[in-house]
Amino acid sequence: MISTPPNGEVLFLYIFSEEPNLKQSEKWKRGLPYVGNKGQKAEKIIDILPAGSRLVDVFGGGGSISLTAASSDKWNEVVYNDRRKTVVNLLKALIKDKPHFDxxxxxxxxxxxxxxxxxxxxxxxxxxxxxxxxxxxxxxxxxxxxxxxxxxxxxxxxxxxxxxxxxxxxxxxxxxxxxxxxxxxxxxxxxxxxxxxxxxxxxxxxxxxxxxxxxxxxxxxxxxxxxQLERLERIKYSVLDYRSLDIKPSDVVYCDPPYIGTGKSYGGFDDDAFQSWLAKCPAKQIYISEYTQLPHTEVAFILGKKLSFYAKGKRPDELLLKYVK
Incomplete structure (x- = not known):
């Protein structure tokens, strides 16, 4: 299936519902065992995102997107950002073994x-x-x-x-x-x-x-x-609010914000403020993970249902959206 946005660019539509079989030596890419982490789908998302000079992982969470991106050759630099400072510093400490945790x-x-x-x-x-x-x-x-x-x-x-x-x-x-x-x-x-x-x-x-x-x-x-990792030089660590990030037009931007309607569980995330930020963001390549299609977006890829040991009942398909300006 394909979808053609107003600018004429063709976006290939993928459907993905199974976790890739990562080798034992590659399971570090899953990052922290953190709620909302994209460990199950990071490899597919990284395959789909366009290459460039820099990838900005705006809501980095457990770090699976940033780690998978840093292990690829698609970007010279990967910005792992999350406003929760201790989460970012925990991932950094484990990778750099400083401070060391037994x-x-x-x-x-x-x-x-x-x-x-x-x-x-x-x-x-x-x-x-x-x-x-x-x-x-x-x-x-x-x-x-x-x-x-x-x-x-x-x-x-x-x-x-x-x-x-x-x-x-x-x-x-x-x-x-x-x-x-x-x-x-x-x-x-x-x-x-x-x-x-x-x-x-x-x-x-x-x-x-x-x-x-x-x-x-x-x-x-x-x-x-x-x-057990060696240092990943491509990763730059950031603890800014997403609205304070210095994003360039050439950046590839990936956003995995709290999903629509779940903001109260994440400290009162403002969906309208995020929409306003998207409209002003200078990057030409912006991708968003969501269960609901947002305004000014095209469904670029269907990532499938989130796999969860605790899931009950039907769950909607997770979407990878491309923001269209």
Whole structure:
């Protein structure tokens, strides 16, 4: 399918609904495990955006667009911008390993400790790290697990990393003790779990089935990959409000703002102010991710439905829009 805007330029329309199968060595491109991150679709978006001298990732979030762009040869410079300073500085710290975070220190956290970090600690890179790892759906507010399975998940985590639960799960500690990385221990956990399910009683089998995932370890191993990167010289870090960015006519601009109608969840984002900014933005190439087609835009690409473990019911297709002036 193609769509022809008023200026006669032809835009090819893609439909995309599956996450590309990233190699293990490339999964660092997903960036931070952050709400709204484009990890599932970043490769396709970067393929579609036009090449140029500089890409400006206006609402950078978890950084998957900027990281994927920086690993390509399409732009000489990539500006990763987000007004949430601690989010930008967390990604920067992990990539540059300065300051260094020993991620093993964050594998275990109970509900009370999480709420203490959320409510009593000042805003900081470390607080953002904790809330990102230990919040449900990365919302930075709710504890990762519900009361129903919290005890079992924490016990399993202690067994894997400390071996001090006083249960037969502590055998997992000996099984994985020679692995020094979080990803290595988590890989052996899955191997151990499958082996135990083959020999366990029916009751134990059901418990192991329910303990299929330790989400905090999945997020930590994602951050672990970022720490293993060499410096990405193409990325420039920015913490400005989008209206304060110095954008040039030659820039390629990508915007992933809070979606229409969700502004209250993001500190009162003003949709009308964003529309006004788009009209004044000097860049000739502006692309926007949205579920709703905005005024003065053409649907350039259909990215498909967002894949989510927690999604219920039908979800609309996400669109990649091109702003037409």
């Amino acid at each position: 991620l093993m220190n964050y594998v275990y956290m109970d509900r009370e400790t999480f709420y203490s970090w959320r409510d009593k600690m000042p805003d900081s890179i470390e607080r953002t790290l904790v809330l990102t790892i230990w919040s449900f759906s990365n919302d930075l507010r709710s504890y990762l697990w519900g009361p129903k399975n919290e005890k079992d998940k924490l016990q399993l985590t202690r067994a894997l990393f400390l071996g001090d639960t006083g249960t037969k799960l502590d055998g997992l500690y000996s099984y994985a003790k020679n692995e020094n990385s979080i990803s290595g221990k988590y890989r052996l956990f899955h191997k151990w779990r499958l082996a135990e399910m083959d020999i366990s009683s029916h009751r134990d089998h059901d418990q192991l089935q329910q303990l299929e995932r330790l989400q905090q370890l999945e997020r930590l191993q994602q951050l672990e990959r970022l720490q």
